[in-house]
Amino acid sequence: xxxxxxxxxxxxxxxxxxxxxxxxxxxxxxxxxxxxxxxxxxxxxxxxxxxxxxxxxxxxxxxxxxxxxxxxxxxxxxxxxxxxxxxxxxxxxxxxxxxxxxxxxxxxxxxxxxxxxxxxxxxxxxxxxxxxxxxxxxxxxxxxxxxxxxxxxxxxxxxxxxxxxxxxxxxxxxxxxxxxxxxxxxxxxxxxxxxxxxxxxxxxxxxxxxxxxxxxxxxxxxxxxxxxxxxxxxxxxxxxxxxxxxxxxxxxxxxxxxxxxxxxxxxxxxxxxxxxxxxxxxxxxxxxxxxxxxxxxxxxxxxxxxxxxxxx
Ligand code: PMP
Numbered sequence: 001x002x003x004x005x006x007x008x009x010x011x012x013x014x015x016x017x018x019x020x021x022x023x024x025x026x027x028x029x030x031x032x033x034x035x036x037x038x039x040x041x042x043x044x045x046x047x048x049x050x051x052x053x054x055x056x057x058x059x060x061x062x063x064x065x066x067x068x069x070x071x072x073x074x075x076x077x078x079x080x081x082x083x084x085x086x087x088x089x090x091x092x093x094x095x096x097x098x099x100x101x102x103x104x105x106x107x108x109x110x111x112x113x114x115x116x117x118x119x120x121x122x123x124x125x126x127x128x129x130x131x132x133x134x135x136x137x138x139x140x141x142x143x144x145x146x147x148x149x150x151x152x153x154x155x156x157x158x159x160x161x162x163x164x165x166x167x168x169x170x171x172x173x174x175x176x177x178x179x180x181x182x183x184x185x186x187x188x189x190x191x192x193x194x195x196x197x198x199x200x201x202x203x204x205x206x207x208x209x210x211x212x213x214x215x216x217x218x219x220x221x222x223x224x225x226x227x228x229x230x231x232x233x234x235x236x237x238x239x240x241x242x243x244x245x246x247x248x249x250x251x252x253x254x255x256x257x258x259x260x261x262x263x264x265x266x267x268x269x270x271x272x273x274x275x276x277x278x279x280x281x282x283x284x285x286x287x288x289x290x291x292x293x294x295x296x297x298x299x300x301x302x303x304x305x306x307x308x309x310x311x312x
Contacts, residue, residue, distance in 0.1 A: 006127055006128045009094055010090060012124040013121075013122075013123045014121060028111070029107065030110065032167060033072070033074075033108055033114065033115070034105055035163065035164055035166070036104060036105040036164055037062070037065045037103065037104045038103055038264055039056070039087075039102040039103070039104070040055075041054060041056065041096075041100045041102060041312055042054060042099050042131075042299060043099055043299065044299060045301070046299055047099060047298055048135070050098055052312065053091060053096060053100060054300055054310060054311050055087065055102070055311075056263075056298055057226075058084060061225055062083060064164060064225065065104060071160065071162075072163060074107070074117070074120055075118075076120065077119075083104060084310070086122075087124055087312075090102070090124050099131055100129070101126060101128070101264075102126045103125050104124045105125070131295075132266050132291075133266050133291055133298070134295050135292075140269065140291060141283050144268065144269065145272050145275070146184060146185060146199075146273050147182060148188055148190060148273065149174075149178060149187040149188065151175045151178065152192050153171065153190065153220040153221075155191070155192040155220055159171070161198075161220050162217065162222060164222060168222075175187035175189060175200050187200055188204060188273065192220065194249075195219055195247060196215055196247040196252050197215060197220050197221055198224075202224070202226075202261060202262030202264060202268065203261050204259075204260055206252055206256075207279075210240065210241070211241045211243055212234050212242045212290075213242070213245065213251075214227060214242070214244055215244070219246060224262055225263065226263055229308065231244070233305065237302070237304075240289075252273055253273055253274070255278050255279060256278075256279040257283070257286055257287045258279075258287075259283075259287045267287065267291035269282065269283035269291075
């Protein structure tokens with residue numbers, strides 16, 4: 001079992017909890033037509049501790065899964081409430097008491113019509129992950145050198161990045177491999193107009209003159225749940241103004257701070273882009289404040305934001 005699937009002895013598949021190693025499908029499955037979601041559950045009280053888990057932003061994630069399904073013509077044969085129960089069952093079956101990642105996947109069943117399929121698989125694997133967040137976490141401040149990918153982000157009129165489909169990640173894979181080959185830690189895409197877009201698996205935020213700036217949904221980005229969350233709490237709870245607008249490549253280089261935001265990326269500080277150091281302080285003060293507050297919120301310590309959590 002790979003490190004990524006640490007501890008995931010069980011998953012939920014088509015109606016019941018099964019052993020992950022026995023969650024078998026035919027080699028003929030058209031998995032390339034699939035969609036998915038990436039959701040996290042964090043430990044109550046302290047994201048670096050152990051205990052009961054709360055799923056973060058269940059509703060917007062599951063709503064996006066349904067929207068992705070509608071766009072690509074898949075039908076999820078369960079109610080949203082059934083998938084919540086399924087997720088709870090999968091987490092409990094694994095006995096997780098530390099943070100868990102949840103990845104509901106939907107694709108057409110082999111032999112049922114492929115592009116016009118009538119039947120669909122729904123599988124929910126879960127696994128443990130190491131968070132960047134939490135008090136004194138040394139991973140947060142590690143150096144991260146990014147490059148602007150020579151690959152452009154897929155355009156909405158060709159392969160919509162707003163749909164969370166596996167096919168989109170072929171584009172991310174090209175950029176990730178290029179960055180790794182050239183010795184960078186990660187890549188940032190430009191959109192097909194040449195404006196700053198997003199990372200390979202997370203959205204991007206910059207800080208200039210005390211304001212947090214992030215590209216609009218029309219800049220070929222995934223409508224990220226974390227981005228939406230940050231756009232809400234950064235001005236309302238931290239009093240830091242936010243701006244949603246196109247960002248040029250030079251503006252990114254000339255930012256005071258830059259960070260990625262996403263379910264996987266959480267709040268990931270960026271040290272440099274194309275070897276140009278971002279700002280004077282790393283990690284920057286606003287990035288650090290956002291990440292610290294986000295960790296509190298995920299742990300359920302921010303009373304007014306507890307509605308974003310769903311107990312397992
Ligand atoms: N952009 C891309 C390309 C992603 O894969 C992700 C991760 N799902 C995000 C942005 C962040 O989205 P979210 O906050 O909903 O996880």
